[in-house]
Amino acid sequence: MSYGxxxxxxxxxxxxxxxxxxxxxxxxxxxxxALDVGGIFSSSPNYLNEDTVGETGAGVGSSTSYVxxxxxxxxxxxYLSLSSQGNISMPSIGGITGGVSTxxxxxxxxxDDAAGYGLYIQASSSPALRASxxxxxxxxxxxxxxxxxxxxxxxxxxxxxxTPQGSDIxxxxxxxxxxxxxxxxxxxxxxxxxxxxTQKLISQSVASNQPSGTQTSVILQAQIxxxxxxxxxxxxxxxTVTAVAL
Amino acid sequence: xxxxxxxxxxxxxxxxxxxxxxxxxxxVQAVSDGSVxxxxxxxxxxxxxxxxxxxxxxxISVGDVFIxxxxxxxxxxxxxxxxxxxxxxxxxxGPVVNTSIAGTTTLVYSVTDPNNGxxxxxxxxxxxxxxVVPEPGPQPVFPAEGSTSSGGSKAFSSQQSFxxxxxxxxxxxxxxxxxxxxxxxxxxAVSTFSWGVDPDATAGSLSEITPSTHxxxxxxxxxxxxxxxxxxxxxxxxxxxxxxxxxxxxxxxIGHSIPPNVISFSSHESAAGEAMLDWVNASTTVDPRVVGxxxxxxxxxxxxxxDEGYLVYEGASSQYExxxxxxxxxxxxxxxxxxxxGDYSSGVTNLYVPAPLNLVFSDAPLFGGEITRLxxxxxxxxIFIQNKKTLTAPNGEVTIVPDAALTVDIxxxxxxxxxxxxxMEFPNANLLFQSLANGWEQMxxxxxxxxxxxxxxxxxxxxxxxxxxxxxxFAVPDLAAKVATSSLxxxxxxxxARQPLLVLFYASILIAFFLTRVL
Numbered sequence: 001m002s003y004g005x006x007x008x009x010x011x012x013x014x015x016x017x018x019x020x021x022x023x024x025x026x027x028x029x030x031x032x033x034a035l036d037v038g039g040i041f042s043s044s045p046n047y048l049n050e051d052t053v054g055e056t057g058a059g060v061g062s063s064t065s066y067v068x069x070x071x072x073x074x075x076x077x078x079y080l081s082l083s084s085q086g087n088i089s090m091p092s093i094g095g096i097t098g099g100v101s102t103x104x105x106x107x108x109x110x111x112d113d114a115a116g117y118g119l120y121i122q123a124s125s126s127p128a129l130r131a132s133x134x135x136x137x138x139x140x141x142x143x144x145x146x147x148x149x150x151x152x153x154x155x156x157x158x159x160x161x162x163t164p165q166g167s168d169i170x171x172x173x174x175x176x177x178x179x180x181x182x183x184x185x186x187x188x189x190x191x192x193x194x195x196x197x198t199q200k201l202i203s204q205s206v207a208s209n210q211p212s213g214t215q216t217s218v219i220l221q222a223q224i225x226x227x228x229x230x231x232x233x234x235x236x237x238x239x240t241v242t243a244v245a246l
Numbered sequence: 247x248x249x250x251x252x253x254x255x256x257x258x259x260x261x262x263x264x265x266x267x268x269x270x271x272x273x274v275q276a277v278s279d280g281s282v283x284x285x286x287x288x289x290x291x292x293x294x295x296x297x298x299x300x301x302x303x304x305x306i307s308v309g310d311v312f313i314x315x316x317x318x319x320x321x322x323x324x325x326x327x328x329x330x331x332x333x334x335x336x337x338x339x340g341p342v343v344n345t346s347i348a349g350t351t352t353l354v355y356s357v358t359d360p361n362n363g364x365x366x367x368x369x370x371x372x373x374x375x376x377x378v379v380p381e382p383g384p385q386p387v388f389p390a391e392g393s394t395s396s397g398g399s400k401a402f403s404s405q406q407s408f409x410x411x412x413x414x415x416x417x418x419x420x421x422x423x424x425x426x427x428x429x430x431x432x433x434x435a436v437s438t439f440s441w442g443v444d445p446d447a448t449a450g451s452l453s454e455i456t457p458s459t460h461x462x463x464x465x466x467x468x469x470x471x472x473x474x475x476x477x478x479x480x481x482x483x484x485x486x487x488x489x490x491x492x493x494x495x496x497x498x499x500i501g502h503s504i505p506p507n508v509i510s511f512s513s514h515e516s517a518a519g520e521a522m523l524d525w526v527n528a529s530t531t532v533d534p535r536v537v538g539x540x541x542x543x544x545x546x547x548x549x550x551x552x553d554e555g556y557l558v559y560e561g562a563s564s565q566y567e568x569x570x571x572x573x574x575x576x577x578x579x580x581x582x583x584x585x586x587x588g589d590y591s592s593g594v595t596n597l598y599v600p601a602p603l604n605l606v607f608s609d610a611p612l613f614g615g616e617i618t619r620l621x622x623x624x625x626x627x628x629i630f631i632q633n634k635k636t637l638t639a640p641n642g643e644v645t646i647v648p649d650a651a652l653t654v655d656i657x658x659x660x661x662x663x664x665x666x667x668x669x670m671e672f673p674n675a676n677l678l679f680q681s682l683a684n685g686w687e688q689m690x691x692x693x694x695x696x697x698x699x700x701x702x703x704x705x706x707x708x709x710x711x712x713x714x715x716x717x718x719x720f721a722v723p724d725l726a727a728k729v730a731t732s733s734l735x736x737x738x739x740x741x742x743a744r745q746p747l748l749v750l751f752y753a754s755i756l757i758a759f760f761l762t763r764v765l
């Protein structure tokens with residue numbers, strides 16, 4: 001066998017494990033399986049346990065440059081969960097007299113990833129809050145590059161925006177009492193920003209937070225200015241958050 | 247063969263790297279289901295409606311039982327919400343009316359539309375008729391016993407003479423700002439009607455002129471939601487008197503809301519050169535209670551409420567020509583929409599700037615003139631130069647020497663707007679200033695004043711139709727003082743008289759030095 005063919009075969013074998021899963025069907029795939037003699041899944045109110053018995057060569061090995069985690073139990077991928085948040089209805093506003101409507105959504109991210117997670121928010125449309133008639137609320141636009149400490153729109157305008165709250169919100173949404181993207185305070189109902197169809201990072205951590213997880217609330221606010229006549233009807237925004245293990 | 251192997255290696259290396267990259271482009275992530283946020287925006291916020299059953303005002307006599315007739319309430323969508331009506335104002339702020347005493351009770355029927363949160367209140371006036379207590383009137387004058395020769399001496403029995411005045415059919419109709427009271431007396435009588443906001447009822451009074459058994463008195467210009475007290479004295483032609491007390495509450499202002507603003511508001515110059523205001527009224531389908539607009543204006547800022555500034559127009563039109571604008575003044579207009587209960591919208595503003603004078607008017611005499619006397623401070627800004635020295639003009643007086651040309655420079659900063667000509671007027675001459683790049687300038691020869699001791703002057707800043715004046719005086723020293731004056735006004739760049747002596751001094755030193763070296 002020539003040198004080239006030998007190397008080609010070696011590369012083929014090296015490539016196969018990187019595809020990553022053992023078996024799959026049309027609906028499921030098994031990422032990890034093992035050939036051993038037994039195992040059981042057990043639980044208590046506070047803990048879950050999955051054990052296996054009889055696997056050979058399992059365990060952690062290391063050198064000065066590498067750490068090898070061999071075996072079925074070593075092969076678990078990062079765990080990340082995102083709680084569910086249903087639909088909400090905001091308090092109604094008068095289209096003629098104007099007014100402010102405020103509500104909130106909350107999500108809890110739980111991960112065992114030692115590097116933490118990032119939580120992104122995005123709207124499905126632009127502007128986010130729209131009626132079937134085509135009428136809409138403009139996405140809130142901060143006066144500068146940082147979010148506005150206080151919500152403010154023209155009396156002749158209407159707008160829809162948000163501010164995140166929680167222990168993991170990023171610096172952009174923290175304030176020093178005067179401006180946002182500065183300081184370490186998470187003042188309630190401060191640092192307003194607009195939604196967009198591209199993801200905006202709102203929360204981030206650099207450590208695992210299991211098992212309790214961390215909740216991030218998103219305060220939503222819509223306002224119709226006193227001099228603005230907003231078409232009547234039902235306006236809807238579809239908001240999606242994405243949690244990513246870092 | 248070797249080259250073939252290299253190709254194979256290259257392909258596998260590529261695949262290897264590609265797979266690595268592919269395997270690493272799928273981060274661990276969780277995506278939420280899209281949360282649908284719904285916000286209902288109401289159209290014209292129309293409060294619910296209440297229709298009272300039964301009479302209003304509701305008349306009842308003292309001692310009768312008041313059975314509350316009820317009301318029908320409907321929300322914006324026509325749904326019956328009568329069961330949500332709350333009645334207050336009666337005994338213990340409930341719906342029960344105390345009929346044991348005379349007076350007026352205002353029951354307030356309120357309901358809130360659960361759909362839009364708006365409330366409506368309607369009042370029912372329950373009038374418990376007073377019991378008229380007769381008071382002894384003046385003793386009738388009886389003829390002397392037996393003086394009546396006919397008709398019998400008992401024609402005026404005491405029983406007949408003291409027939410008291412009693413009333414019936416008492417009715418009260420109360421509105422936001424008025425009250426009408428009607429009653430019938432058993433005897434023809436003149437009623438004096440006094441009222442006030444306290445039981446003394448001393449705010450005013452009215453008297454009937456002709457005795458009558460039917461009485462009808464109306465008071466207007468009352469304030470809404472205020473308790474008024476009334477005292478009515480009646481004097482019959484027979485001399486009997488009576489009185490009764492009464493109190494009522496004018497209807498409160500209810501159903502307030504902020505009407506929508508006009509859709510647009512603009513201004514332009516009319517064919518007559520005045521300010522033509524145009525607007526598009528708010529749609530009455532949006533708010534059926536809109537009845538018109540009110541326009542006010544200011545000359546320094548936009549009026550912030552309908553009572554601020556100069557009232558320009560009030561009505562239901564969509565255009566108005568403001569004939570009272572002046573050229574050169576900027577006007578700040580605000581238009582407010584008004585509804586049928588006197589509420590105003592937040593207002594829409596428009597700035598009207600009349601076209602500049604020199605662009606519109608070419609014939610000044612057609613428009614008359616305006617004289618503005620500029621201040622002494624302005625005069626002090628005019629630069630007078632003589633013998634290359636700037637002279638000051640304290641108190642509007644400039645001291646000049648008579649035999650040197652005088653330059654008058656006017657900097658642009660003090661020249662009134664739209665000035666087209668500047669003329670310096672003396673008693674016997676008018677000098678036209680020359681416009682330069684940096685202000686205006688004129689050369690004056692004081693000799694032309696014939697050595698008058700004082701010469702008044704006026705600088706005219708002429709615009710079309712406007713003559714702004716700046717007045718001052720040239721004070722020319724008399725001949726006797728001429729020398730002294732001249733000595734004080736030696737130009738700074740003239741050669742001083744002592745300078746030749748210094749030259750000679752330095753020259754002598756040089757010569758001396760030279761001579762010592764030579765000798």
